[in-house]
Amino acid sequence: MRVRLWAALASAVTFGIGLLVLIGLTVNEALLESTPFSPRLANDLRGVVDVILQLTTITIALTILIGILNLLLVHLQRLTHRASGMIYSLVLLLSFGLVVILAIANRDESLVLLETVQVSVESALAGLLFVALVYGAYRMMRHQVTWRNTLFVVVLLLVLIAAVPLNNMEAMQNFRDWLMRTPVSAGARGLLLGIALGTLVTGVRVLIGIDRSYRE
Amino acid sequence: MDDSTTAVLAIMTLVTTLVFTAASALPRLKVTLRPQPAYNKMPSMIGNAIESDRPLHISLGSAGIGGESTVLAVAVAELAYQLAKRATIGDTSPLLTLSNASAFPLAQDTLRRAYQSRGMLAQYSPLSARWYPAGERSLAFAAALTTLIPTENISGSVLAGSYGIEIGLIMDASQRKNQLVIGTSDQLDGQAVAYVLGGAPLIGEEVFTAGAYLEGEPGSLRVPLTIDALRWVVIAVMLIGLLVTLGD
Numbered sequence: 469m470r471v472r473l474w475a476a477l478a479s480a481v482t483f484g485i486g487l488l489v490l491i492g493l494t495v496n497e498a499l500l501e502s503t504p505f506s507p508r509l510a511n512d513l514r515g516v517v518d519v520i521l522q523l524t525t526i527t528i529a530l531t532i533l534i535g536i537l538n539l540l541l542v543h544l545q546r547l548t549h550r551a552s553g554m555i556y557s558l559v560l561l562l563s564f565g566l567v568v569i570l571a572i573a574n575r576d577e578s579l580v581l582l583e584t585v586q587v588s589v590e591s592a593l594a595g596l597l598f599v600a601l602v603y604g605a606y607r608m609m610r611h612q613v614t615w616r617n618t619l620f621v622v623v624l625l626l627v628l629i630a631a632v633p634l635n636n637m638e639a640m641q642n643f644r645d646w647l648m649r650t651p652v653s654a655g656a657r658g659l660l661l662g663i664a665l666g667t668l669v670t671g672v673r674v675l676i677g678i679d680r681s682y683r684e
Numbered sequence: 685m686d687d688s689t690t691a692v693l694a695i696m697t698l699v700t701t702l703v704f705t706a707a708s709a710l711p712r713l714k715v716t717l718r719p720q721p722a723y724n725k726m727p728s729m730i731g732n733a734i735e736s737d738r739p740l741h742i743s744l745g746s747a748g749i750g751g752e753s754t755v756l757a758v759a760v761a762e763l764a765y766q767l768a769k770r771a772t773i774g775d776t777s778p779l780l781t782l783s784n785a786s787a788f789p790l791a792q793d794t795l796r797r798a799y800q801s802r803g804m805l806a807q808y809s810p811l812s813a814r815w816y817p818a819g820e821r822s823l824a825f826a827a828a829l830t831t832l833i834p835t836e837n838i839s840g841s842v843l844a845g846s847y848g849i850e851i852g853l854i855m856d857a858s859q860r861k862n863q864l865v866i867g868t869s870d871q872l873d874g875q876a877v878a879y880v881l882g883g884a885p886l887i888g889e890e891v892f893t894a895g896a897y898l899e900g901e902p903g904s905l906r907v908p909l910t911i912d913a914l915r916w917v918v919i920a921v922m923l924i925g926l927l928v929t930l931g932d
Contacts, residue, residue, distance in 0.1 A: 528748075528749065528785075531785045534789070538810070538814065539814075542814055552834075552835050553835030590827075593823045596853070597852055600853055601852050601881075604856060604859075604880055605880060659888045660888075661918065662887075662888030665889055665914045665918070666759065667755045667756065667759075667892070668701050669701060670755045672702055673907070678903060679758065
């Protein structure tokens with residue numbers, strides 16, 4: 469029964485604050501002019517909403533500290549348990565310590581370290597990504613040749629060929645432009661519309677407190 | 685479009701969604717969901733994880749609380765809850781990874797609730813939810829997961845959340861280990877890569893219907909019903925707009 473009471477309280481707090489923020493963000497002075505409410509109410513509401521949003525930002529910032537603690541504990545545990553790949557954990561912990569010391573001693577140098585090491589490694593990884601994608605497409609065709617897979621590979625080849633800067637390729641380039649402008653754009657909008665509808669429905673469920681996380 | 689019009693439209697959309705959410709609960713109809721290969725494969729993924737005593741890996745990507753992907757993070761947490769709830773009966777805890785620290789409390793709470801629902805709270809380890817910090821392009825996160833997959837001897841991965849094309853690296857690392865991997869993203873480039881590389885991808889809004897497919901309780905079944913009803917409303921509005929434009 470105690471758990472149910474807490475669940476009801478959590479739902480009530482969520483619903484109250486959610487509704488307040490929603491109203492505060494959507495209602496403005498111009499909208500209130502045609503209603504019996506004073507237009508100043510919009511400013512007052514916005515003030516309350518700003519405080520709530522600032523509290524949210526501070527809470528989110530604190531989660532980074534929790535995340536760092538989690539990261540260190542996970543890798544310390546891997547080291548103490550001598551888990552496979554513990555060398556990566558050792559490198560991570562040493563790097564963490566080194567960056568902290570550098571940041572305390574000279575913040576600029578720690579930023580140089582980040583720029584030279586992390587950006588270079590990430591760029592190399594981005595290069596590998598192309599190989600992974602091409603290999604993935606090959607594996608997809610090897611696994612099963614369906615009309616969808618075939619269509620994907622044919623369209624991919626056509627777009628790549630049309631991107632080659634050669635003379636007498638106007639027809640291909642026009643076809644590529646049409647492809648990107650009409651079917652690709654329509655598909656992308658359809659996908660985004662679907663995500664927006666899903667977001668809306670889930671958002672409303674959270675707002676009115678019927679999401680699972682408030683029931684248990 | 686001025687601010688007032690935007691506000692009125694936002695309120696109308698919200699009211700419409702509320703009406704559909706409430707109305708879909710009224711009739712006690714038997715709902716038949718359309719087949720969904722990704723959700724059909726998930727129970728066997730969990731079975732494999734339990735039988736082989738290896739962890740199932742679920743990742744939220746860069747979905748987090750406080751930004752545009754807040755609701756997506758909540759939806760993926762529901763998917764993770766459904767998977768973790770089944771996987772908790774195994775000896776090895778499922779792993780939940782994320783790159784956005786703001787979703788970290790959500791991830792830990794999801795795992796905790798999954799264990800609690802089975803009355804096995806003592807087996808829950810907070811370290812089963814893991815945060816891997818990401819750079820601007822999330823490639824550091826992708827690199828961390830490609831290392832996690834072999835070192836933790838992962839049995840299969842469900843990558844649902846917010847990813848760019850770096851999802852390709854994670855999926856490739858999984859498939860090299862002959863693991864089943866299911867991917868979806870709210871970013872178009874990430875979704876495209878997940879579709880090509882994944883065996884059974886989830887597309888667009890399908891990630892929001894995890895509760896309906898994996899649990900099937902009446903409350904969860906309202907989600908796909910409401911999304912479908914709203915979709916028809918959007919189609920009708922588009923057709924009316926088209927007819928009005930053609931008529932002018």
